[in-house]
Amino acid sequence: MAFPDRIERTLDLAHPPAKVWAALTTAEGLGTWFGNSAEVDLRPGGEAQLRWNEGYKATLQIKVVEPVTRFAYSWGIEGLPAEDPRRTFVDFLLEPHDGGTRLTVVESGFAQLSPAEHDHSYKQNNSGWDSELGELVAYLNG
Numbered sequence: 417m418a419f420p421d422r423i424e425r426t427l428d429l430a431h432p433p434a435k436v437w438a439a440l441t442t443a444e445g446l447g448t449w450f451g452n453s454a455e456v457d458l459r460p461g462g463e464a465q466l467r468w469n470e471g472y473k474a475t476l477q478i479k480v481v482e483p484v485t486r487f488a489y490s491w492g493i494e495g496l497p498a499e500d501p502r503r504t505f506v507d508f509l510l511e512p513h514d515g516g517t518r519l520t521v522v523e524s525g526f527a528q529l530s531p532a533e534h535d536h537s538y539k540q541n542n543s544g545w546d547s548e549l550g551e552l553v554a555y556l557n558g
Contacts, residue, residue, distance in 0.1 A: 449555035
């Protein structure tokens with residue numbers, strides 16, 4: 417049996433692409449809606465370090481920076497040890513739409529996991545994106 421490899425969400429946001437881009441790619445933006453603090457080296461090959469007050473940390477390895485249209489990174493998989501080389505790929509696509517922005521988020525790479533790993537990680541990230549994208553909307557509407 418094949419497992420779902422990707423999580424995809426599309427949001428129509430009432431904000432211009434430049435504002436959404438800043439929320440996705442700056443330390444202020446990421447450190448507000450996606451964590452509690454962030455450091456961002458915004459370039460392909462750069463990293464973003466995210467921290468949460470609960471002690472959780474994440475390192476995003478930046479892969480694609482196409483200003484105001486596409487931002488992508490890879491990151492560790494929920495439930496696996498930090499040193500595990502397997503990662504998922506997260507791609508944010510922005511396009512102008514009805515005076516605002518249509519944002520599509522795709523996270524892929526879950527098919528590389530064992531059934532138990534997949535069951536945990538896919539479910540966590542699938543519900544996690546609902547929560548995090550809700551926080552992105554709240555941040556943008558702030």
